[in-house]
Every structure is written in C-alpha cells, then in structure tokens.
Amino acid sequence: MYYGWRFLGLNKIKSFLLKFKKYSFNREALMVLSCLAIFCGLFFVYLAIRNSGFYSMQVDETTYRKMSQLLPFSAATLPSYVYFWVYRLSSVCGNGFLGCARLLNSLFFVLAVPFIYLVCRQVLSRKTSLLITVLAVIGPINNMTIYFMPESMYFFSFWVFTWFVLTSLLMYNNLQESEEKFSAAFHAAPYLMAITSIVDGKIIEVNEGYSKLLGYSRAESVGKTTAELSIWANMEDRTTFSTNLEKFGEVINFETTLRRKDGTMVSVLDSARTIIIKKVKCILSIAQDITERKQAEEKLKELDRLKDDFLSTTTHELKTPLVPIKSQSQLLLAGDYGDLNQQQKEAVEMIYRNGETLNALSTEVLEIAKIKSNRLKLILERVDLSKIITEAVNDMKSLAEKKQLACVFLSIPKTPKTLGDAAKLRQVVVNLLDNAIKFTPEKGKVVVRLKKVKNELKVFVEDSGIGLSKSNIGKLFTPFFQVDSDVARKYRGTGLGLAVCKGIIEAHQGKIWVESKGEGKGSTFVFCLPIK
Amino acid sequence: MTKGATKIKILHVDDEADTLGVVKTILEKEGYEVVSVLNGSRALKAVNLNGFSLILLDIMMPDMSGWDLFTRIAKIKPTYKVVFLSILEISEEKMKELKKAGVKDYIKKPFDRDDLIKRVKKALKS
Secondary structure (H helix, E strand, C coil): CCHHHHHCCCCHHHHHHHHHHHHCCHHHHHHHHHHHHHHHHHHHHHHHHHCCCEEEEEEECHHHHHHHHCCCCCCCCCCHHHHHHHHHHHHHHCHHHHHHHHHHHHHHHHHHHHHHHHHHHHHCCCHHHHHHHHHHHHHHCCCCHHHHCCHHHHHHHHHHHHHHHHHHHHHHCHHHHHHHHHHHHHHHHEEEEEEEECCEEEEEEEEEHHHHHCCCCCCCCCCCECCCCCEECCHHHHHHHHHHHHHHHHHEHHHEECCCCCCCCCEEEEEEEEEEEEEEEEEEEEEECCCCHHHHHHHHHHHHHHHHHHHHHHHHHHHCCHHHHHHHHHHHCCCCCCCCCCCHHHHHHHHHHHHHHHHHHHHHHHHHHHHHHHCCCCCCCCEEEHHHHHHHHHHHHHHHHHHHCCCEEEEECCCCEEEEEEHHHHHHHHHHHHHHHHHHCCCCEEEEEEEEEEEEEEEEEEEECCCCCCCHHHHCCCCCCCCCCCHHHCCCCCCCCHHHHHHHHHHHCCCCEEECCCCCEEEEEEEEEEEC | CCCCCCCCCEEEEEHHHHHHHHHHHHHHHCCCCEEEEEHHHHHHHHHHHHCCCCCECCCCCCCCCCCHHHHHHHHCCCCCCEEEEEEECCHCCCCCCHHHHHHEEEEECCCCCHHHHHHHHHHHHC
C-alpha cells in the first residue's frame, strides 16, 4: 500500500499537506483544498499538453521532445506520459483517434475498479469501499460532460477522481493520526508500557503507568537499558523472557517480579511483542501490577494450610482418646487384668469394636474432607496394579478364611504399568474386598478379576453376597449411605468407604460403579483406570 | 526375659498420660523397663542420663515436635534406636525418607497390642 502511494507521488503530497496540520485547519477544509490543488495542477498539465500541440494530434518525435522539455517526468506528470504513449500507440494501430481513445479510457476504468477498491479496502469497510469504487467509475461515465469535454479532459477527470479518493483516504487515515491514537492509548493506559530498542536494549519511550509503578521518571529511563536500571529482579526471568520473545515474536502474561526505584519488589504480568518503529525493531512491553492478586492468592493458600492443619489436628484429637480405649480393652480381653466372665468379655468386646469403628470413621472423615475440597494429594508413580491387588488380597485372606470364603485373584499376564498412587489404589481394593467379605455369607466366594479393555485396566470385585436392589445401586457411593439390612446392621461400617473409593478413583481419572442382578444375587464392583 | 538379667530400657515420649500408661503396661508385661516422659525437654534430659535401648516418640507434642526431638537425639546419641509412635498419617515416601535418616519403624496409633510388641521386638533386634 505504501509503495503504491509512493509510486503515485502521494507520499510527497501527504507530507506537504501534513505541514498544514500545524495550523488549525479542519480536516474537511484541508481535504477540499488539497483536492483543488491537485485538480488545478492536473489542469495545468492538461493545458500544457494542449498548448504543446499534443491535442492537435501531432504525436511525433518533435511533440514528445517538446512535452518532455515542458513536463519533466515525475509521478505528477505520469498520466500525461501514459496518455501520450496511448495516443502514439493508438495512432499506430490506426483505429482513429476518438474511437480508440474512448476505448482505451474505458479500459483504464476497468483497470481502475479493482485498484480503487483495494486501496479503499485498506482503511474502509467493504460497503463504503464498494460505494466509492462505484461512484468513481459511474461518476465520470454518467457525467454529461463526457460528450462535450475534450477527450484528454475526460481522461484527466478520471485521474482527478481517483486522486480525490486517495487523498481523502490518506487524510482520514494518515499515519500521524494512528500514531496519535497509539500515543494517547500508550500514555493513558493504566499499565506499565515501555518501548525498548532490540538492537541496544535501550528504553525509547515509557508511559505514566511505568513511572507510577516503578518510580522512575521518563527522563531517568529513556536512553538507558533495563539492566542499567536493574528493573528485573530475577535475571533468569529476563533471559527466559527475551528468548521467548525472540522465538515467538511475542510473550503473553509472563509472571515475574520487577524492582522499583526504591528497591521494593512488585509482582507483574508482563506481555511483549516486537514492533517496527521508523524501521527499527523494538519491543513494546506491557506489565500489569498483580501484587494485590498475589497477596490474595497467598492469603488463600494460607487459609488452605489452616484448613489442612485444622483437619489433621481434629483427627489427631479424635484419635488420641482411642489409643487407651483400644489398648485397655485388648489388655482386658487378653486376661492381663484377670479373667473375665462371659458377660464382661462381651461388654469389653463391644467397647473394642466401637472404638475401632470410631477410628475408621475419623480416618475416613478426613479422607472425605480432603476429597471434597480437592486436597487429595496423589503420589503418582508407575504402578503394577496386579501386584497391588495381590497384596491387598493377601492382606484380606485371613478375614475371608474366618468366614470360610474362597478369595481368589485372576490376573492377566504382563499387566501394563500405569500412573497411580500405589497406597491409595491399594486402599480402594482393600475397601472393596472388605465390603465383599462383609456382605457374603459363609462358604461363599469373592473373585477379583483384572482385565485390559482397550486403553483401560478394569478391576472386577465379584461376590456371591447379599446383592443390591436397584434403588440402592445409585446411592451406594454417597457419603454416609448404608444399606439397611440385617447383615449390614450386623457389620456396621462407617458408610464412607465407598465414597472414599470413588474419590480416589476419580482423582485417577477413572470410574467406579457397581453391578448387581438383584438382592441375594451377589454384586460386582468395577473400577477402571486409564493406562497412562 | 530371663530373670535376674538387667531389663532392656525403653524411653517413651508422649504428651498423653493415658497413652503413656497403656504402653507402659503392655511393654512391662513383656519384661521391659519403660521410662515415660510427658514432653520433649524432659526426654532430652532422660536421654542424657540413661542408656536406653529404644526410644518411642510421639510426633505432635506441644513443646517440641517428634521430628525435632529425633534430630536432637540423633545428635547427642546417634546410636539410639528410634521408633515413632504417632497418630499422624505419613506417606510411603516420607517413610522411606525416615528410614534413610535412621528411624527404625513407624507405628500408627491406635495400635494393636500384639503388633506393638512384635514391632518393638523387631526394632530392638535390628
């Protein structure tokens, strides 16, 4: 676009016109003036050509020489030259002056249509550009003077119109104006803004936001590098920042710390991109003060920590009294304090059992609290699920044997390892096995299967136990839900085990559900983990 | 324990008197001599005075945490065997770290009587 205008000599006109900007001419007046000037100029060119004998069609070497003496070749006289050559050629063609000129003029119009449109499109909307283009073409054609005007005049009218359009566009959208707009935005922005040269790293321009944030005045900063002012608190950050900028041409929301003039630090989000100003590659950077946000984040983290502390302290306090309860009832039961009669034994057993429940409950309440507040921290490593299940099954074997249950694990060869928290996954399997054993009558069986389905590992814990009714299946994984049945009452759990399992599996991006054909028909707990 | 032989001395540090009592009862039944102290500073004094074969440490205590106490004891008597006895849940990673630092075991409260005896014996043997 620039070259196009330079080619047409418009840049010179533009800079000439821009001088007028110093005076408080309004833009419209300036535009009209400039167009008049151009028109007059062209009219003089026309007159010159006419007087040179050009109009009388003596298109020979003498005329040409005469004209070139009169009109030195320049962008402004280009139309005349073009016209001259067109006439020369047309006379060579021998089609007759008038017909040929008309034809060629209309050819110029055809060529002008995309040209005008494209130029307009650079700065105007599609609709307006089209309108101007149509006016530019139709205007001169429909002009009645076409029939009265001499041919050369008609030709000029086209150029005048084109130049009119171009100049007005230029005036409306001159660089100065956009520079002004940029400058206004630059200085009024509430953020730190600075322009630095890429070549020597010196600061070219800063805005008020910069002075406000860092404490350096404009005069103190311009001409110095950021290193001289030691603005970057962390030199590593600076290196990363400039490498990224070099690599991608821009950096967005880079979090770093800057040093103020008084030495205090300020946290900022820094963004930058390379721009070209007066043919020099520069960096335009914008930084936003996020100290407050940072402080708020810190506060939130602190609150989080407090909450964590509170949770662990609470469980600690809840469990402390359980230590003597458990141990003393064990000592009583072992006969360390003398033999107990049957009733006493049962009473102490009850104390012991309930102590155990309370212990499990406090552990699981903490777990649930962690899961509910997304604070469940997984220690991820490559784990062999098959090994984890084997261990869990071995742990639960004694419990199963007490009830004469067959407890088997059917694995697959070469289980692919996946990312997971071994201890937590083990807890899930133990929980599921515990449930299965609890709710399966004596001499039943519990089967654990591991399968690989596509990109997932599926674990089935299948029992021949009391099964589940349809209405209970949906509620099973909600905290504190307990199936209301005689067996369930007998083995009263915490009602949190499955909710914990669900939380752990979901933290692994897996799924857990239960299938049952109905009450008394056993149930199968299934969980799947993506292989990662 | 053969009669007449000097009893193996165990130091137990916990801020809960009831817990101290229970552990004392259980371990003394097994023939150990248990010295129970209620806080870290007293524990340090006791460590300086007597030759203990094993130290049982609680973690969450008001004056000095079990971790701090462990590092201090390790400085004074690096040969002492230390077993943590606490309610705090620790991750397997942390456990590995502790083993590297020289901690013999980590028993979780509320403990099982037989389990406690078994693990104390194991720690003493190591």
